[in-house]
Amino acid sequence: MPDDQSGLLLRISENDNVYVLLQSLSAGTRLQLGEKIVVIEVSLGLGHKIAARKIVSGEKIVKYGAPIGSATRDIRMGEHVHVHNIKSDYIPTYTLDSKTV
Amino acid sequence: MSAKTEFTGFLRQDGRKGIRNTILVVYLVECAHHVSREIVYPFRKQGVHLIGFSGCYPNQYAFDMMSRLCCHPNTGGVLLVSLGCESFDRRGLAQHVRESGRPVETLVIQERGGTLPTIGQGQQWLEETIFELEETTPRVTMSVDELVVGAICGGSDATSGITANPAIGRCFDLLVENEASAIFEEGGELIGCEQIMAERAVTPELAHEILGTMEKTARYYTTMGHGSFAVGNADGGLTTVEEKSMGAYAKSGSSPIRGLIKPGDVPPAGGLYLLDIVPDGGARFGFPNINDTAEIAELIACGAHLTLFSTGRGSVVGSAISPVVKVCANPETFRRMAGDMDVDAGRILEGQATLNDVGQEIFEQVLSVAGGAPTKSESLGHQEFVLTYKTFEPIGPACLPV
Numbered sequence: 103m104p105d106d107q108s109g110l111l112l113r114i115s116e117n118d119n120v121y122v123l124l125q126s127l128s129a130g131t132r133l134q135l136g137e138k139i140v141v142i143e144v145s146l147g148l149g150h151k152i153a154a155r156k157i158v159s160g161e162k163i164v165k166y167g168a169p170i171g172s173a174t175r176d177i178r179m180g181e182h183v184h185v186h187n188i189k190s191d192y193i194p195t196y197t198l199d200s201k202t203v
Numbered sequence: 204m205s206a207k208t209e210f211t212g213f214l215r216q217d218g219r220k221g222i223r224n225t226i227l228v229v230y231l232v233e234c235a236h237h238v239s240r241e242i243v244y245p246f247r248k249q250g251v252h253l254i255g256f257s258g259c260y261p262n263q264y265a266f267d268m269m270s271r272l273c274c275h276p277n278t279g280g281v282l283l284v285s286l287g288c289e290s291f292d293r294r295g296l297a298q299h300v301r302e303s304g305r306p307v308e309t310l311v312i313q314e315r316g317g318t319l320p321t322i323g324q325g326q327q328w329l330e331e332t333i334f335e336l337e338e339t340t341p342r343v344t345m346s347v348d349e350l351v352v353g354a355i356c357g358g359s360d361a362t363s364g365i366t367a368n369p370a371i372g373r374c375f376d377l378l379v380e381n382e383a384s385a386i387f388e389e390g391g392e393l394i395g396c397e398q399i400m401a402e403r404a405v406t407p408e409l410a411h412e413i414l415g416t417m418e419k420t421a422r423y424y425t426t427m428g429h430g431s432f433a434v435g436n437a438d439g440g441l442t443t444v445e446e447k448s449m450g451a452y453a454k455s456g457s458s459p460i461r462g463l464i465k466p467g468d469v470p471p472a473g474g475l476y477l478l479d480i481v482p483d484g485g486a487r488f489g490f491p492n493i494n495d496t497a498e499i500a501e502l503i504a505c506g507a508h509l510t511l512f513s514t515g516r517g518s519v520v521g522s523a524i525s526p527v528v529k530v531c532a533n534p535e536t537f538r539r540m541a542g543d544m545d546v547d548a549g550r551i552l553e554g555q556a557t558l559n560d561v562g563q564e565i566f567e568q569v570l571s572v573a574g575g576a577p578t579k580s581e582s583l584g585h586q587e588f589v590l591t592y593k594t595f596e597p598i599g600p601a602c603l604p605v
Binding site: 109112114122123126147148150151166168169185188189190191192193195 | 362424
């Protein structure tokens, strides 16, 4: 697997601007991303994504080397990337708390 | 190759070969469901499966699906159960099955004296037919190039696209190398992959057809106002339909796409095929497929002898007619639900296996299940089945280039 950071993070394609978590992380976990140390703010399950770098609002989110949606606001490096800060470029995502993003 | 690529199958009169010798009890309207279920119950562990169509109004797609399923190579005999006043063309279906050389009987509940007499007569027919099939179905050598294998994902999470789906993709590559037919299904779950998929088509005309079908898909789901995306997908770390698509797409492996088929079209030769499950003619009857089971039934109608099912969140379903091999993407899910899973692809995440290892393991499982070994869902008695209303136009000539 490319860019496996000590078995915790996976960058699937080198163009991706997100990492996939290979393990669940509890809030407060400190991670080294390149030169920077980031703190995980909320507990995150296996398979969730964090930003590999700063992403600005409107920018494409890239995973598998392909766009999987657009940022709806600025996202800090290391921040959870999910339904609260990105949206589909095709069909809105439905969630149980009725937030369509 | 370490796996044995030949096994024993069941020869049908049309020359096709099955890996199971199943008897189907088919209710032709919901009103005949209970009677059919009661007929099957004592025989449910003896290779008798219950399928049916709930609607009272006629639908050509449902009739064609039933015709395909009742003459599927895994199907040895068929008992049709009708209430009597529904619109389903029971005579046409019975004739179709009879012409295929399979034993077939029709019980019309209104003519047989109601619930109890129909159950009794159905069970008597089953007793005789189970014995007859066991005695008379020719056993033949079957090899991997005669297999049709489907792939689907259900209960996906963010691990599906990293472990189980690409491992199924490796298995698909091995199947195609061995000249088997491999079918991956296209629903809303390939939205966003249209360009890369079209580039893999064996002809430009087929590429054009694939792009057309993906446009239809995006239009259809936009009308529905809901992508192929369940709440659990987001809990599992997936955020958008196109992210889910990229993961789902990995199931197709890396072979060229040899054809675009629709439910009921049987691949004419070995190779990789894309199954278009989205109805033609606009949104009429609701969601293209209301759940994973409806999609599995369509793969089976295309001749799938077995289906590879990738799951991250942990689906437990199996299927009537054709066995389902459950490939679990998420190591945490596997540990929680090991009794339901055939393959632990989550080992890839934990560094205990490579994609190629798991791809090879799935390939070996395919051969072992084809040779008669029961899958977990088969052993547990899972025989889910769903068939709904849909409309399809026949595929055009560009969809199956020679």
